């Protein structure tokens with residue numbers, strides 16, 4: 001699966017690693033090679049173009065992690081951009097609460113729809129669902145027979161109806177699921193060898209008749225570039241919610257898998273790499289990107305560096321607060337944090353004597369909301385530099401927030417007290433930096 005691309009990229013990266021420092025020309029040369037490798041893997045040229053532009057821009061201008069070598073920094077950017085290209089996050093198959101859930105499969109003939117229907121049923125059965133397969137492909141000779149055979153192997157029932165009218169079969173299939181208490185219906189539909197109007201019209205008619213919760217398009221990874229055109233045609237005419245990419249085990253160049261998300265905007269939900277019922281995997285863009293780059297150790301090293309950088313950013317943020325450069329924006333953040341932790345009452349009742357404070361009514365939950373409304377009526381400058389809040393500004397804020405001036409004054413007083421208290425309570429910045437071994 002995408003082995004050629006993987007090998008090419010690794011070759012390019014080892015070329016970079018042998019250089020200590022990377023000049024702009026080195027990066028340009030590497031980008032040209034990556035571009036060629038992607039095009040040879042049959043990735044759509046528009047996708048390649050925007051991928052290279054984004055990657056190059058970041059390699060030349062973006063943040064460089066000191067803990068990584070220049071070559072590792074380039075690999076980090078490529079990994080990031082490749083993950084983004086593949087869809088960023090895993091798009092799970094979400095079943096709605098509807099009974100039964102209806103999943104409809106569409107795609108060209110030979111794309112692997114019938115096999116995918118059985119694989120999906122197998123997967124759902126493993127997850128304790130009771131799926132029903134519906135044989136909606138009435139044109140391909142033996143499609144219903146094939147589905148029945150596969151279903152028999154995995155112990156799932158098939159509804160075949162009269163074997164003539166796909167819309168009727170789909171509708172009756174859903175009824176059958178209701179009367180036999182099955183919670184998911186998977187409808188196989190007919191494909192043609194090429195995109196054509198009859199196929200689209202029929203898929204649309206089935207869709208109108210059963211209103212599926214999801215339409216998944218099955219595409220054959222071996223068809224390369226063409227995958228993208230077919231998917232774009234379906235997206236325009238019938239629309240679908242996600243993709244099952246079949247035959248990822250083939251020795252094809254696999255560029256379709258890399259292009260489809262960008263071109264259609266639809267997520268790849270599953271990939272299949274084999275004919276067996278258990279060969280359907282959830283698609284994880286990050287894992288796939290790592291697999292393509294194929295450098296386990298290097299990738300963990302890069303991830304570790306990114307994590308450390310993130311921690312440093314958080315640490316600096318905390319230190320800024322401690323330097324008592326507390327702003328009213330921070331005040332709102334703290335307020336939200338308290339709310340996330342379950343509100344003032346929960347925090348206070350966790351303290352010794354907190355229950356008593358609650359009982360005596362010393363806690364005002366509504367104060368948090370009022371505070372946020374007042375701060376929201378301030379300008380950015382006022383929030384960042386509360387010292388500019390003179391009498392006329394306070395009066396304007398009170399009007400804007402629908403409160404009295406003394407309420408605004410009380411908030412500012414509270415803010416100043418918090419700032420003072422934080423300064424007293426927290427270790428100094430020098431102490432903190434000492435701990436981190438920094439000057």
Ligand code: GDP
Pocket residue numbers: 107108109110111112113114115116140191246247248249250272273274275279
């Ligand atoms: P349909 O016309 O879309 O229903 O396609 P089929 O489900 O009949 O699949 C066409 C052929 O591809 C069959 O021979 C399947 O066994 C095979 N096939 C489907 N998925 C995969 C896969 O992931 N890997 C491999 N190697 N073959 C597959």
